[in-house]
Amino acid sequence: MDSKIRLGILGGGGDSLIGILHRIASSMYDQYQIVGGVFNPVWEENIGFAKQIGIPTNRIYLDFDKMIEEELKLPLSERMQVVSVLTPNFLHFPMAKKLLESGFNVICEKPMTTSYEEALVLNDTLKNVNTVFAVTYTYTGYPMIRQMRQMVADGVIGKVQKIDAQYYQGWINPIIHDKDLRANTWRLNPEKGGISCCIGDIGTHAFDMLEYVSQLKIKSVLADLNYVYDDNKMDVDGTVLLRCENGVKGVICTSQIASGEENNFIVKVYGEKAGLKWEQENPNYLYLMQDGEPLKVLKPGHSYNSSISLDGTKLPPGHPEGIFDSMANIYKGVARAVNGEKYDEGEFPTMIDGVRGMSFIEKAVESHINGNIWTDI
The missing domain is CATH 3.40.50.720 (NAD(P)-binding Rossmann-like Domain)
Incomplete structure (x- = not known):
């Protein structure tokens, strides 16, 4: 010990x-x-x-x-x-x-x-x-997300042209449609949850993930949020258009009222030469898509992956890893930092990620309240 x-x-x-x-x-x-x-x-x-x-x-x-x-x-x-x-x-x-x-x-x-x-x-x-x-x-701890980030950085897909994230859940359906439940759930109480439920809970994951894999900064947002009921003070669904540096555009679609969905988080980055797609419910598969070429599927643990991806892989190829492993890779990066060891900047999200995440949440809500207008982060 x-x-x-x-x-x-x-x-x-x-x-x-x-x-x-x-x-x-x-x-x-x-x-x-x-x-x-x-x-x-x-x-x-x-x-x-x-x-x-x-x-x-x-x-x-x-x-x-x-x-x-x-x-x-x-x-x-x-x-x-x-x-x-x-x-x-x-x-x-x-x-x-x-x-x-x-x-x-x-x-x-x-x-x-x-x-x-x-x-x-x-x-x-x-x-x-x-x-x-x-x-x-x-989710930044998944080996194939780290591989995705490295491939974008290495220019495998060429100059980034579009970023896209979808995060759909349905868990709040039984709560939102019951007046007593929605009035007594902490996630729908601004005093305990903040100004946003859906964007604050899962939209911020999508925002951070798109900046992580593309290594672009999102500069402004235009949001259209859904509260379902007039007495509900926090969003449970929303779509956010994105404008990034270098003229790149994108979109984040999030929902906690997507009936039947469990934890459907999909991340896509499209470049001038190819596209990359990853799905959280099938995290061991990273799809490389190229015009006129067969779909390529990359999997963790193979030597063709980057060093940061392999560092976060605990098992030989063909042995599934999941959410526990992803979080463990963040703890592993923190351990290196605490122990004064050398670590890659992509090993764990930092204070800056948290600050930018809070700015995104507030600006998305501000954009919606002000009539769905472009708002700078």
């Missing part, structure tokens, strides 16, 4: 998908050891969950402030080195800010904050401390 990074976790208790995802991902490369945290604001559930998953209870704290207070009393050799923030959106900013100010490295769920203003404050805070900050845009 002495050689492992000491990890604390905030939130993610009970049957939380995010909690399971982070805990398993952190263990995959044998570089982290969970030493404590606050899994739930209710003490009985907090301590009970720690016992359930086998975490020693001496560093399970009553609340976040108590955790900071007690951890800072410990010598550096015993103190938590990294803290993962897996709480509802409205807690991301105050927790991350205090963690940074107290000298902890931070892994934060997205959206990073509930406002662009908070994101800027957090960015300024990071500039004044010597710590690592990562935002878990999880």
Whole structure:
């Protein structure tokens, strides 16, 4: 354990998908050891969950402030080195800010904050401390997404002409059509979720992903959002047109009311010579499309892939990898940064990704409210 990074976790208790995802991902490369945290604001559930998953209870704290207070009393050799923030959106900013100010490295769920203003404050805070900050845009950890990014950078598809992302889910259907449920769900409460539900939750994934694989900056957006009901204050569906640097245009289509859809995230980049397409529900396949040529399918683990793709591949070709592996690759990159090792800038999303994500969310909502007009990021 002495050689492992000491990890604390905030939130993610009970049957939380995010909690399971982070805990398993952190263990995959044998570089982290969970030493404590606050899994739930209710003490009985907090301590009970720690016992359930086998975490020693001496560093399970009553609340976040108590955790900071007690951890800072410990010598550096015993103190938590990294803290993962897996709480509802409205807690991301105050927790991350205090963690940074107290000298902890931070892994934060997205959206990073509930406002662009908070994101800027957090960015300024990071500039004044010597710590690592990562935002878990999880899908950037997939080996074939990293291969896609490298192929675009290497000019395999030629000059980028169009970028396109679709992210469709249907999970909010049972909630949005029930007046009581939609009024009592935190994701549809602006005080807890921020100004956007769909764009803030999954649209920001699409935005970050398109900038990640194309390595272009999106400069302005035109959004048309759907709230379904007049008493619902947060979008659950939306389409956003994009204008990028170098004249490249694109589109993001997102929905949480796409009936029957599970987690249908598709990313496409089209160049003057070829196109690349990746589908999250079939993440081991990267499609290379060329006019007049047969469709080519690239798969992880083969020597024809880039070094960053192969570094994120744990198994031989033909053995499927998935969302846990993708998140684990982000944790792996953070571990390298925390340990002072050399790492590729594409190994984990940083504070800047989080800041740009918050700007995208606010500008998309602003564009819609102002009559679907072009709005600069």
